[in-house]
Amino acid sequence: MDNKVERQKVVAVPYVDIYEKDEELVLLADMPGVDENSANVVVENGLLTIEGSIDKELDDGLYPLRSERRADLFRRTFDVSDAIDTPKITAKMKHGVLTIKLPRREERKARKIEISAA
Amino acid sequence: MSIRDLITRRDRGMPVKTGSDDPFSEFHREMNRLFDDFFTDFSITPDWGSLAETKGSFGPKINVSETDKEIKVSAELPGMDEKDISVELEDNGLVISGERKEENEEKNEKWHRVEHSYGSFRRVVPISANVDIDKAKADFKKGMLRIALPKVKKEPESRKKIEIKAG
Numbered sequence: 374m375d376n377k378v379e380r381q382k383v384v385a386v387p388y389v390d391i392y393e394k395d396e397e398l399v400l401l402a403d404m405p406g407v408d409e410n411s412a413n414v415v416v417e418n419g420l421l422t423i424e425g426s427i428d429k430e431l432d433d434g435l436y437p438l439r440s441e442r443r444a445d446l447f448r449r450t451f452d453v454s455d456a457i458d459t460p461k462i463t464a465k466m467k468h469g470v471l472t473i474k475l476p477r478r479e480e481r482k483a484r485k486i487e488i489s490a491a
Numbered sequence: 492m493s494i495r496d497l498i499t500r501r502d503r504g505m506p507v508k509t510g511s512d513d514p515f516s517e518f519h520r521e522m523n524r525l526f527d528d529f530f531t532d533f534s535i536t537p538d539w540g541s542l543a544e545t546k547g548s549f550g551p552k553i554n555v556s557e558t559d560k561e562i563k564v565s566a567e568l569p570g571m572d573e574k575d576i577s578v579e580l581e582d583n584g585l586v587i588s589g590e591r592k593e594e595n596e597e598k599n600e601k602w603h604r605v606e607h608s609y610g611s612f613r614r615v616v617p618i619s620a621n622v623d624i625d626k627a628k629a630d631f632k633k634g635m636l637r638i639a640l641p642k643v644k645k646e647p648e649s650r651k652k653i654e655i656k657a658g
Contacts, residue, residue: 391604392603405568407633428633438556439555442565468570
């Protein structure tokens with residue numbers, strides 16, 4: 374590598390909303406500047422990590438007047454409860470918002486049990 | 492007089508929901524804002540307005556940069572649609588406003604964490620150069636609004652020398 378001094382990447386923590394429905398947990402993460410190709414969602418050892426590199430090409434070569442967005446990437450990690458069916462987690466990306474659906478395991482869903490007459 | 496005093500505020504209604512019920516994440520966010528403001532304002536640039544322009548609303552994060560030919564503004568507007576965003580050039584600057592609607596209207600949910608801001612937002616970006624509004628371009632992709640304002644060469648406003656009287 375010619376470039377010995379590599380600039381440390383600036384990491385931003387994405388803001389998230391998390392809500393629970395009967396059958397699943399839904400996590401919404403704001404990652405403006407990230408699309409489905411530059412985002413990564415990994416579940417490992419009970420941890421969910423979301424990551425996305427921010428496309429900055431259009432900001433290059435210009436004299437900056439104001440920089441409130443300086444991050445190179447977004448990253449955040451969450452604990453995943455064992456009530457979540459990890460292989461069934463799905464993710465989608467739209468308008469810079471990552472939506473992750475974490476379904477509850479079948480056996481953990483609330484279930485109404487029929488009572489039969491004796 | 493700061494540039495902000497020159498800008499008239501318009502009230503665009505109250506947001507649906509701001510911040511969070513969790514005081515700690517609100518505190519965390521406020522601290523981040525303070526640090527951001529502190530470290531970005533070490534310059535002789537005009538007052539760009541805080542991130543929360545109007546009370547009860549939120550301001551998107553912006554980057555502003557320029558070349559000889561144009562001024563570029565980018566703003567983070569995740570979760571919004573181009574039809575929810577308005578960009579106007581007023582006398583004192585570029586006004587980015589709109590509304591972030593809550594995606595979810597379902598009844599049976601239990602919220603665990605709300606860090607997003609929903610509702611109306613407004614941000615004024617002071618523009619010091621003369622720009623050609625007819626050639627201005629804006630596009631919205633991946634939750635990022637990018638605006639390019641080409642500069643125009645204009646004769647300086649008629650200059651007037653002020654006489655200084657001897658006392």
